Amino acid sequence: MRFKTASSPHTTPVSSVNVIMRKVLMAMIPGTAATAYFFGWGVLINICLACVVAISSETLMLYLRKRPMKPYLSDNSALLTACLLAMALPQLAPWWLTVIAVSSAIILGKHLYGGLGFNPFNPAMVGYVIVIISFPKEMTQWVPPAVAGYSQLGFLETLQVIFAGSIPAGMSWDSITMATPLDTMKTQLGLELSINDIHQHKVYGPMFSSVSGVGWEWINGLFLAGGLWLAYKRIIDWRIPAGLLGMLFLLSNSFALYDYSSFTPPTFQLFSGGIMLAAFFIATDPVTASTTIRGRWIFGAGIGFFIFVIRTWGSYPDGIAFAVLLMNMTAPLLDYYTMPRTFGHHWSEFPGHHKKEPEE
Template sequence: MQFQTLTSPHTERPNSISITMLWVTIALVPGIAAMLWYFGWGILVSILLAVVTAIGCEALAMKLRGRPALPAISDLSAVVTALLFAIAVPPLLPWWLTVLGMAFAILLVKHMYGGIGYNPFNPAMAAYVLLLISYPTDMISWLPPDMLNEHPLTLGQVLSIKFAGIYPQGLGIDALTMATPLDEMRTQLDLNQTLSEIKQSPLWGNFGGRGWECVGNWYLLGGLILLYKRIISWHIPVAMLGAMLVLATFFHVLDQDAFPTGMFHIFTGATLLGAFFIATDPVTASTTKKGQLIYGAGIGAIVYVIRTWGGYPDAVAFAVLLMNLAAPTIDYYTQPQVFGHRSGSNE
């Protein structure tokens, strides 16, 4: 019998990276669809722009390194980075900022360290933080969810705003955008409003912001798909959400008028997206089971601390990048004991 390979094993194995990234893309679809429903065409335009830029930068990087571009593009890692970045930024973010962010993510954060498998930081979150620090006004200008939007935008109007900076007659960026639930919560608490007073606003739903909590539910569904397919393990998501829930509940019990509940933090902002799709990045996360629990709990704790006392209301990107730094050390001290060796033995 003629085999495709000269030596064993003779069975042909599929590209595991491509399969993993494909399932991540599929699992993102419910959450992306919900974002399109609640926040409009800008999400789709940002996704298309980010994906095209990411693929172009991936091809350019491989050409500069003297390697074929097709294998790198076909593993879908650049596409996943583009999707995560595009759904994290505001729908009306100018086109050139999306291009800048993706070029930074692919060319510098990913390929400067040797490409997939070698980058120490999550590329999408590094690009997000770069833009947030450099262009804070553009990065906090979110559209209100559909049920609160007094000025829904057509696809043509979205394209006009993103590519030409031309707004509908009589409307500006301030008229079209509003504070996110996390921004509003933080601002009102700083003004000495109580939680019961803040939640009288129509911005609030059952647990978190209206629209946002529904989007979170769909990302939770996508996360469960990844768990079912064993693309990710439960350790990081459970540890991250558990740490946030414990800290938020503790402080809420201490002062119910000043600290939101744990469910508010979980179902508002990028928490569920971060827990299942961002923190679980196999390249930049901890790899040991015990280490993943520490890694996930660290992200959850940092997110809560920054949201409560820091200067950035969401904080998932900052928390992930900080724990990316700690991941190698965590792995070093949480390696499982080698079978047949006693702890502390020199043999």
């Protein structure tokens, strides 16, 4: 009897790219649901729009690059990029903003570098940075959380704002949008107000909770839960979020201890904005992160460092995208200098370690 030959191992796969991506998407559900609960229909509309644009861009690029459609369209990576990006965009962002952000992410950030696995930068963050630099005003169109007495738009009204750019009668942009707690905190601290003053403020006070911003503690808490599940399932490496959150905690705690009236406490830093989403879902993108154990600690800590620096002294209220892209640049170098010691070899043979003096 004759047989086909093949290379070992002769086993069935234990995991696959599309399953990994699907699990990451699943782990995003609780945090996303909380975001939709607090910030309304715009969240879901953005996600749907982003997914449609991502799949269309992916299809177009696969067609142009003459790559097989089925395996790449079913790998769920474009959907994940779309969802991450949609979560970072303001809920009332005009439709074209989402289209530009997502198509840039997929086309510029991913396919022009060679597609899945070859992009040096996190595609979602590339898309985000392109629109925050190009359209800073539209990127502020966040809505107030659906608690603390703020009014919210209905489904059709939201659609109207996003797709027609017209606001419902009797409303103004100022009444339907509002700066995020991070943004407000930064602006008001810049006006020499103390954190205590800001919390007591007539207009801005109600958007803050004892932890961070109203609603944001839930959103971050649920993304944290999803992220821990991913780490437990070994879909992501726990060292990157641990490094990121650890560094952010360390820095914010040190500065808050030094001056608690002008530096926000660690709880505020850790549960504001997209921190948990960034720590567990964005920074852990394996393609653009460091791959070694020590490299991942440094990679995560580096992102935490830059987030704190940009939030505290930079000109953007949140610095996640820039921090991630900066550390993406360092990943190859980190990988090189943090190689593990191969079994049976001496440390002195590896980059970044002292060479053993040749014996005379």
